[in-house]
Amino acid sequence: MAEKTLFQRIADREIPAQIVYEDDWCVAFRDISPQAPTHVLVVPRKPVPTLDDLEDADAEVMGRVLLAARNVARQEGLSGGWRAVINCGPDAQQTVFHVHLHLLGGRRFTWPPG
Ligand code: 5GP
Numbered sequence: 001m002a003e004k005t006l007f008q009r010i011a012d013r014e015i016p017a018q019i020v021y022e023d024d025w026c027v028a029f030r031d032i033s034p035q036a037p038t039h040v041l042v043v044p045r046k047p048v049p050t051l052d053d054l055e056d057a058d059a060e061v062m063g064r065v066l067l068a069a070r071n072v073a074r075q076e077g078l079s080g081g082w083r084a085v086i087n088c089g090p091d092a093q094q095t096v097f098h099v100h101l102h103l104l105g106g107r108r109f110t111w112p113p114g
Contacts, residue, residue, distance in 0.1 A: 005098035007043045025064035037106025042069045049097040051088040078105035
């Protein structure tokens with residue numbers, strides 16, 4: 001069996017994290033190095049490494065990630081808006097190879113991102 005990813009180990013409570021939400025499809029926890037007052041990572045339980053590795057059959061996996069992000073944003077009271085970021089691969093500075101959505105909120109963001 002493949003070794004668990006860091007985020008699977010967090011989901012399985014083998015590594016501590018501030019888990020703020022979970023359902024059958026996803027787990028969400030606070031980023032260890034927050035870039036905004038709210039910075040939560042929404043992670044599918046399925047350990048797909050990057051967006052490039054998604055298969056057509058994973059449509060519900062990513063749909064559930066977006067719905068979980070919406071739920072967390074509501075829970076966090078981000079009524080003024082929030083940003084969702086998914087880094088894919090080295091050029092985008094992805095560092096953990098288990099797909100995850102960064103939910104950022106609580107401050108005003110600029111565009112384009114850096
Ligand atoms: P990426 O660069 O892959 O898009 O994002 C990975 C994110 O995971 C980073 O924002 C980083 O701060 C966060 N991270 C890395 N290790 C841990 C950890 O052990 N616990 C938590 N909560 N976040 C982590």
